Amino acid sequence: MKSIKIFATAGIIALLSSGCEKVLEEHPQSQIVPSYFNSPSGVLGGIAGVYNDIRSQWGTEGFTVEMQAGTDEFIQGLSAGTPIPYTYNGLNGSNFGSAWGIAFQDINTLNGVLQYGQTIDLPDATRKQYLAQAKFLRAFWYFYLVQTWGDVPLHTEFITVPSQAASRQPAAQVYELIIKDLTEAAADLPNQPTAPFLGKAATKPVAQFLLAKAYLTRGWLNNTAADFTQAAALCDDIIANKSAHGLDLWQDYGDAFVPANDYGKETMFVSDHVLDPKYGYYSVGAAAGGGAAQNLSPWFTNWNYPNNSGINSIKNAAGAFVNNGTSGMIRDSYYGRPYIRMRPNSDKWPTGPRAGKNYFLDQAFTTRDVDSRFANSFYTVYISNTAITNAADAANNTRGIGYTTVVGRDTAVWLPDYEVPGAPQFIGSRPFKGIVVPPSLWNNGIFPALKKFMDPSRGANFNDPSTRPCVLYRFSDVYMTGAEAHFKAGDAAKAAALINVVRQRAAFRKSNTTAQNAAAATAMTITAAEVTLDFILDERSREFFGEWQRWHDLVRTRSLVRRVQEWNQEAAPYVKDFNMLRPIPQSQIDRVVDGPAFPQNSGY
Numbered sequence: 001m002k003s004i005k006i007f008a009t010a011g012i013i014a015l016l017s018s019g020c021e022k023v024l025e026e027h028p029q030s031q032i033v034p035s036y037f038n039s040p041s042g043v044l045g046g047i048a049g050v051y052n053d054i055r056s057q058w059g060t061e062g063f064t065v066e067m068q069a070g071t072d073e074f075i076q077g078l079s080a081g082t083p084i085p086y087t088y089n090g091l092n093g094s095n096f097g098s099a100w101g102i103a104f105q106d107i108n109t110l111n112g113v114l115q116y117g118q119t120i121d122l123p124d125a126t127r128k129q130y131l132a133q134a135k136f137l138r139a140f141w142y143f144y145l146v147q148t149w150g151d152v153p154l155h156t157e158f159i160t161v162p163s164q165a166a167s168r169q170p171a172a173q174v175y176e177l178i179i180k181d182l183t184e185a186a187a188d189l190p191n192q193p194t195a196p197f198l199g200k201a202a203t204k205p206v207a208q209f210l211l212a213k214a215y216l217t218r219g220w221l222n223n224t225a226a227d228f229t230q231a232a233a234l235c236d237d238i239i240a241n242k243s244a245h246g247l248d249l250w251q252d253y254g255d256a257f258v259p260a261n262d263y264g265k266e267t268m269f270v271s272d273h274v275l276d277p278k279y280g281y282y283s284v285g286a287a288a289g290g291g292a293a294q295n296l297s298p299w300f301t302n303w304n305y306p307n308n309s310g311i312n313s314i315k316n317a318a319g320a321f322v323n324n325g326t327s328g329m330i331r332d333s334y335y336g337r338p339y340i341r342m343r344p345n346s347d348k349w350p351t352g353p354r355a356g357k358n359y360f361l362d363q364a365f366t367t368r369d370v371d372s373r374f375a376n377s378f379y380t381v382y383i384s385n386t387a388i389t390n391a392a393d394a395a396n397n398t399r400g401i402g403y404t405t406v407v408g409r410d411t412a413v414w415l416p417d418y419e420v421p422g423a424p425q426f427i428g429s430r431p432f433k434g435i436v437v438p439p440s441l442w443n444n445g446i447f448p449a450l451k452k453f454m455d456p457s458r459g460a461n462f463n464d465p466s467t468r469p470c471v472l473y474r475f476s477d478v479y480m481t482g483a484e485a486h487f488k489a490g491d492a493a494k495a496a497a498l499i500n501v502v503r504q505r506a507a508f509r510k511s512n513t514t515a516q517n518a519a520a521a522t523a524m525t526i527t528a529a530e531v532t533l534d535f536i537l538d539e540r541s542r543e544f545f546g547e548w549q550r551w552h553d554l555v556r557t558r559s560l561v562r563r564v565q566e567w568n569q570e571a572a573p574y575v576k577d578f579n580m581l582r583p584i585p586q587s588q589i590d591r592v593v594d595g596p597a598f599p600q601n602s603g604y
Contacts, residue, residue, distance in 0.1 A: 034158065037116035043130050044196065046113045050106040050137045051201070051272070052293070058271040058470040058548060059295035062098040065341065066582075070575070071550040071560075072345060072359050072567040073541055078304070078445040079340040086342075089574040092604050097585035103141040104153070110138040112158040129197070132188035136202040136210070139181035143214055146174040147552050150581045150601065165594040175218045182211035192246045200263055200270040200469070205238045205245040209268065209478055212238075216485050217556045228489040235482025235498075247475045253506050254376035256476075257452040262469050266476065270469035287463035294465035296339065301450040301546060304338040306331045308445050309413050311388055311405075312396040313424050313435050321424065321441035324396045328405060328412035328434050330386045333462035335379065336454050343447045344378070344545075346439060347569050359567040361417060361439060364541040368417055370520040373506050373542045378448035382413040384434065399431035410434060415448050450546045476502050476543055484536050484557075492528040499536070500525050502543060533557060555580050578603025 036042045057063040068074050069085040076086045084090045113134040120127060145152045154169035154177065186207035193201055212234035219227030242248055248265045250256050256266045263270070273295040281292035288294055305327075312325030331337065346360040357363070365374040384405040392402035405412060412434040421428050423436040437446055455466035483498040507520035526535075540553055554560040564575045583604035592598035 034112065034116050034160065037112050038120065040120050040122050040126075040130075043113050043117040043120055043134075046109045047130065047133050047137065050109055050134075050141075053102050053106050054140075054271045055273060055293040055295075055470075056102055057099045058472060059273065059297045059466070060098075060293065061296060061300065061339075061341065064297060064300055064548065066096065066098060067548045067552070068546065068550050069342060070564065070568070070571050070579075071554055072563045073364070073545060073550045074301075074342040075345045075347060075568060075570050076444060077301070077340040077343045077447075080342060080444075083570070087571045087574050088576070088579050091579070091583060093583040093586035093589060093600060096583050097588075099144065100149075100585045100588060103145055104155075107138055107141055107155060108159050110134045110141075111156060114138070114156075115158045128188040129190065129194065132185040132207075133197060133202055135181040136185040136189065136207050139178045139185065139207075139214070140202075140210060142174055142178050142181075143210065143217075146171050146178070147217060147555060148582050149584060163594070164592060166588075166592045166598055167596065168599060171221070175214060178214045179211065179218075182207050182214060186211060191241075191244050199272065200267050200471075202269065203245070205241070205247060205478075206269045206473065208234045208238050209473060209481070212478075212481055212485065216481060216488070219485075219488060220556050220558060225489060228485050231485035232482055232489050232491075232494075235478050235485060238478050239482065239498075242475070247478075249475055249501070249505050251505070252376075252508055252510055253372050256474060257376070259455065259457060259468055262471065266474050267471050268473040268475055268478075270471050272469045273465070273467050282465055284464060285461045287461075288465055295468065295470060296337075296465055297470060298453040298455050298466050298468075299337040299339040300341040301343060302336050302338040302340065303343070303446050303449055304340050305329045305335055305382055305413065305446075305449075306338065309382070309435065311390050311412075311435065312394055312398075313437075314396050314398070315424060315441060319440065321437060321443060321446060323445075325390070325394065326388050328384060328386070328388055329382055331462070332385050333456045333458045334385075334454070335382060335449075337463050340445065343444060344450075345568060346442050346447060349567075349569065354566070358439075363567065364538055364545070365417075367524070370523045371503075371506050371542065372509050373545075374417065377450060377452055377545055379451045380415040380417065380448050381411055382434075383408060384410045384412040390433075397425075399425050401431055403433055405433055413437065415442070415446075417448075452546060470548070472548070474544075474547075476505075480536070480540055480543060483531075487531055487533075487536065492531045495531045495536075496526050496528045499531065499539060502539070506542070533559065537563065576603060 037046060065085050070088055076083055080086060084095050114131060117131055150171050151168040152174060153166050154174055156177065186204050189202060189204045189207055191204050193199060193203055212231040215227040215231035218224065219231065238245065246265060247268065250266050255261055282288035282294055306329050307327060308323050309328045310323040310325040311328045313321060313323050316322050344360040346358045348356050348358045368374045384407055387405055387407050389404045390397060390402060392400060410433050414434060414436050416436065416438050419438045419440060420436050423438050423441065425435065426432055427436060453468065455468050458464055479498045479502050483495040486498065487495040503524040503526065504521040507524040508517050512520065537553065537557065537559060554563055560580055561575050561577055565572045581601045584600050589598045589600060
């Protein structure tokens with residue numbers, strides 16, 4: 001056995017428990033004996049360990065790619081590595097499934113908490129909250145599993161005897177457990193975080209929200225009107241009681257992503273990464289590269305601005321961007337570490353009804369003049385952080401002037417969302433000190449970077465993993481989930497009303513006058529007739545771009561294949577209907593040697 005450190009979401013005390021990672025080959029689990037759960041500290045330790053394990057997925061590279069690659073939103077960056085998750089070509093159980101083992105390990109731990117925690121010596125209210133946390137977390141993992149793989153092994157009892165037999169139970173039974181667990185958890189969890197589950201751990205509205213998501217997803221799967229009605233009612237209830245829950249929207253969309261607001265009123269549930277580096281499993285200043293529950297999410301969508309910002313870059317005869325000259329930027333904490341794994345889907349379709357259009361600018365962010373979410377989500381201006389002297393006669397300097405960039409004042413790189421004549425060295429006929437890279441020059445090495453998760457607190461150690469939490473659920477998603485549920489239940493007017501709350505918030509800019517904000521809000525307001533499935537999906541892109549949701553959004557709405565074929569050129573030739581479920585990890589199939597073979601999902 002080995003000693004492992006456990007840290008739970010936002011405020012649960014660090015605990016030590018003993019365990020090893022795999023006892024059951026087919027269902028990895030912590031090696032915890034029933035007696036471990038006979039005390040309050042044991043029950044709390046089991047719950048804390050599961051919160052800790054969520055950190056091993058959200059914010060890490062493999063899991064982030066699995067949740068976002070191969071959708072309409074993202075395509076490969078220059079350093080994406082294997083193209084398989086982006087294109088589906090060659091996708092199989094040997095190259096997918098980072099969370100499978102962790103999920104079943106945690107489910108078994110939670111089964112132990114629920115099975116043996118009923119009799120621990122605690123006040124009834126405290127015991128109920130502990131058990132409610134366990135029910136929420138078991139439903140949380142099963143909901144991830146059933147959305148991703150469909151039929152999965154279903155266990156509700158603590159397994160202590162190793163076995164090499166396993167089977168899959170129908171998704172319908174899994175949803176029954178999820179709904180039961182979340183219904184009971186919502187009844188016993190407090191309205192707002194309560195010790196020892198502080199910060200942004202599960203609460204009543206979080207359980208209600210996940211329950212609404214489960215009803216909505218099951219409703220899409222079975223076309224069940226009652227499920228849509230249930231989901232809509234749950235979201236309406238959360239919104240109606242937002243004051244009691246301590247929840248609300250920030251007036252400015254951008255404030256939802258200010259580090260100081262990570263645990264603020266719009267945040268509902270997070271995967272914590274804390275400020276104490278020992279819980280991030282890295283050495284300060286060592287520029288850790290990934291794994292071990294490290295939050296690297298700020299950098300996966302970052303282009304290599306220190307190496308690809310040549311001050312005398314040109315457009316070649318083929319109309320492509322060619323990097324040239326001294327880089328106008330150096331790596332810093334504000335713009336972050338460039339991993340270049342994935343990029344917004346800005347590739348234009350060459351032919352057909354979408355010729356010359358791309359998903360990023362021409363479908364998702366079409367109203368950038370009044371909608372603040374594009375500007376608040378992406379870096380398009382890079383202010384010089386190093387003084388560069390560029391001689392008038394330097395190679396490829398076509399400006400005809402020499403100059404030195406002024407740190408903190410001059411723009412080194414501008415990525416406008418529209419075409420600029422004279423780019424990359426001119427704006428029209430006016431020489432530009434830095435470089436201008438409009439959409440026609442974007443490629444897999446230079447593109448607007450997602451800035452929602454950037455962590456300038458890294459300071460001198462800006463190559464270290466981020467200590468910001470990964471925000472899994474925001475309050476705006478209650479409005480959007482409610483809107484989708486009302487739409488599916490046949491009430492487009494209510495759906496529009498909820499969407500308009502989100503859109504009108506997105507119209508607000510601190511730099512606007514009151515009259516300008518009012519006009520923008522009016523421009524952003526939609527009618528019931530405008531509410532369609534595609535409009536909802538586009539709106540979810542605008543609101544949640546890069547927030548670990550897109551693959552499940554497209555799968556839930558049965559839109560994955562259609563949307564990928566419509567917008568994602570690199571995946572369109574390969575995506576198939578069977579890709580609506582992911583391949584079962586081959587390691588799971590190989591470990592089942594007793595009884596019937598463990599079945600792979602169709603098509604893989």
